[in-house]
Amino acid sequence: MNDAMRNTALEAWMSEHGHSSNSLADAVNSAVERLTGRAGGHDGASVRDWKSGRVRWPKAATRKALEDVTGLPATALGFVPRGRTPSVPASSQEDLDIMKRRSLVGGIAAAAAAAATPGTASMRRIGMGDVDRLHRRFAEIVARDHLHGGQLGIEQRAVTLADAAINLQNAGSATQRVRSGLYAAAAAFRSSAMWAAIDGRRYDDAKAHMREAQTLAELSGDQAIKFRIWSHAGSLYRHMGRPAEALAANDVACNLHLTRRDPLFACLGYARQAATLGLTGDTAAVQRALGRSQDAWDRADRSLARPVWMAAVLGGAEFETLAVAAHLRLGDFERAEMHAHRGLALLHPRMLRDRAINTARLATAQLGQGDIEPAVATARRIPSDIAGQHARVAPMLQRFGAMLRAAAPGTAVVRTWDEHVAAWGVGA
Structure with missing residues (x-):
């Protein structure tokens, strides 16, 4: 099949949301069953036909199922109605x-x-x-x-x-x-x-x-959006340094019946609990919360369609990111570094903000272990526009600079770092 006929829009959506051909076929089959009362008959080969362009306009029930799974119209997924010209000049x-x-x-x-x-x-x-x-x-x-x-x-x-x-x-x-x-x-x-x-x-x-x-x-009665709001409330209070309220808000999210029906939501809820518990210094509680999050992850059916805001959770990056935050607050720099490397490997390339935050945390974890030059090299990977302007990244780098000067006062590596960040306005 000519590459010009490939459905690159569908391929991009699948890549961004962590779907294989088989997992997307399963999700579409489930959506077809909800629509028609009978399970769909698609498999990985069906999806590969869509991606290659061999099937450019699926049947109506399949198109509606794809739209339900992705939240996008069929045309936005790269499908072309019969009789239309498929190609549009890039410009x-x-x-x-x-x-x-x-x-x-x-x-x-x-x-x-x-x-x-x-x-x-x-x-x-x-x-x-x-x-x-x-x-x-x-x-x-x-x-x-x-x-x-x-x-x-x-x-x-x-x-x-x-x-x-x-x-x-x-x-x-x-x-x-x-x-x-x-x-x-x-x-x-x-x-x-x-x-x-x-x-x-x-x-x-x-x-x-x-x-x-x-x-x-x-x-609305929508459990997924209720979960998101209460989980965000926990994050709000955690960032404000109010762990009791953060834990209470996360408890509301974790106790919604959605978390029993779909363990992936429980995975996120317990991981955010762990990040908050890091503020309390309770190492055992952090480990329990991360363990429950990991157990929920293991039970979750990751082939199911999820809301678009769950992409990082579905790919595993969110668990690692929150584990980094928890271990950094406990001063467990070795474990924080391990989770930071995992999180960076799992993050989608488009998640620039999360990548910058994880990189700043990785640099802090390395510095906490006395690895001064690797820590500075890591921190320098953060793009200058994010490092100097993002409201969370800039303070992280300020704290990193203070730690660096305390660990290696008056050294060449400190002078190099200060020169590097001077244009960002975050060094002091």
Whole structure:
């Protein structure tokens, strides 16, 4: 098959979400069964046909199942309707993507605006298509967070989309399923605004978003988004240095029945408990929490489709990242280094913010063991734009610099480091 016919969009999505041909086939078969009452008959060969371009437009039930699994329309996954020209010049593709995003956002805004216009509600029926458009916008927010993290622009955009989802409730008639989906979408956007504020160390804003998100999640009844919000609440209080409240919030997340139905959520909940317990200095409790997280990971069916924000958990990187944080707080630098290496190996290349944080923690773990020159070499791998600007990475490097000067005062390696970071403004 000609390489020009390959479905690179589907291949990219599978790579980003850690799917093999067989695991995607299993997920699609399950989605087909939910839609039709009968299990799908796809296998790894079916997915390889999609990737190679031998099958460019699957049957309707398969397309809908793929859309349910990925949260994306079939065309965004690289499938081409029969009778259409499959190729788009590279220079035009970017313009097309921009036009699609503008059109979709404009459609959401237009529907939401109907709520403010008397007499228009009866003219508009809100459906799952509207919810699906919001899900695609949510996936974009998550992707931007993975790249940059903590930016005020991400927070503000998430709030705007949350408001648009709420306004759709009043823009026309809808089924209860659709209304629940709209509330879940609004809660998801608010939870992303909350996380962006946490990551940017804007804690008062994060608490305001948390309250909004919790209310919306209750209205939706969506267990996954409830878990995300309470788990983020635990992270918020952990970053604020309030372990008792962090542990209480994580307990709420861990006790949702979702964690019994899907152990992958329990894996994340217990790993975040471990990171918080590191603040208390209780080594035994940290080890128990990490053990429970690992047990849950072993029980989880990782072939199932998960929300887009679970990508790092699904790939194993999130467990390692939180284990690093826990062991660093305990002063167990050797174990912290081990988990940091594992986490960096598992992180997707697009997760630039997480890679920078893990690299800073790895450098700290190496320095804590007296490996001064390797630690400095590790810290210097962090891109300067992230090192100097990200609200969490910059303070980490400040602490690293202070540790380095205490460990090797007046040495050439300290002078080299100070010169290296002088342009970033994080050395002192």
